[in-house]
Amino acid sequence: MSLLRGRGHRHREVVELNITAFMNLMVVLVPFLLITAVFSQVAILDLNLPTDGDASAEPDEPEFHLEITVRESRIDVGDRGTGLLTVIENSSQGYELDELGEYLERVKQRFPDKADATLLLEPEISYQTLVSVMDKVRVLERLDAESNQVMSYELFPEISIGDAPLSN
Template sequence: MRRLRRPQKKDAELDITSFMNLMIVLVPVLLLGMVFSHISVLDIQLPEGGADNPDQKDPPKLLELIIRQDGMALNYPAGVPLKRLANKEQSYDFDGLSLYLQDLKRAFQQKGIEKRDIIILMEPDIDYQTLVTAMDTVRSFRAVVVASDVDAELFPEISLGDAPAAAKAKGAKR
């Protein structure tokens, strides 16, 4: 009788070339994508409501930025007009605001006033991007120090609120 010899089975080799090619492409793409998903958090303080302290003789003077549809206004102390910035070409004058706040910060420092807070008051129909741009503008500005760009501090402690009702025009019927 004849015996059949079965061929011996060889261990199969794993071909991982395609998987390695995928990893070579995927890892750099994922690492580059991490830079674009950076989330920044900005701390803001809400104004304290109705808590008048009778022991406090001289209330602190508040710097206000009021944003309306027709422009922006700076008040210091609260309610006393300091500067009015009208819109230019359908947009707000954030460059002019930044320059004025830089001058104001220098004036405060020369008088020995350490002012770090500002209140941003907005009308209800102001869009979100305007708020973000205003917050970035009042918080800091780009300055060149020893041949490098840095963010110099203006008023980093930001509070938010609703703008007071606009004053009616003179001679308008009630």
């Protein structure tokens, strides 16, 4: 035992690195970077509102125009020309957004070229609900079973926003 230690000591007395300066640098750098680090990413949703110039210039062809109306207790999906397509009632947990997504997927299959939709909201709807519904209208997320990855499919990314008509 004493033999081993003695030999080790002889070898070791050369390799004493002075790392104090490096340590100081690290100790300063780590808190600085921790403070400036961004942990919550902020993203944006684009909205294109019509300005005064190009409003109401659309011809009144009988074209399909998707309208999603968010009310206090339900979400109505309809066509501006022909009227209501479906009503999605709230469950006890709130809005049935998954059901809305599935229904919009079927709409997209019938009208593959359609990219715009109108979101109509009642005055008391919260901002979070607006954003959640916009998410569902914009993209559809599907789990690809083979690669186990989530694929995003575009549904109706060009969203305009308006007031909901009074419910009957």
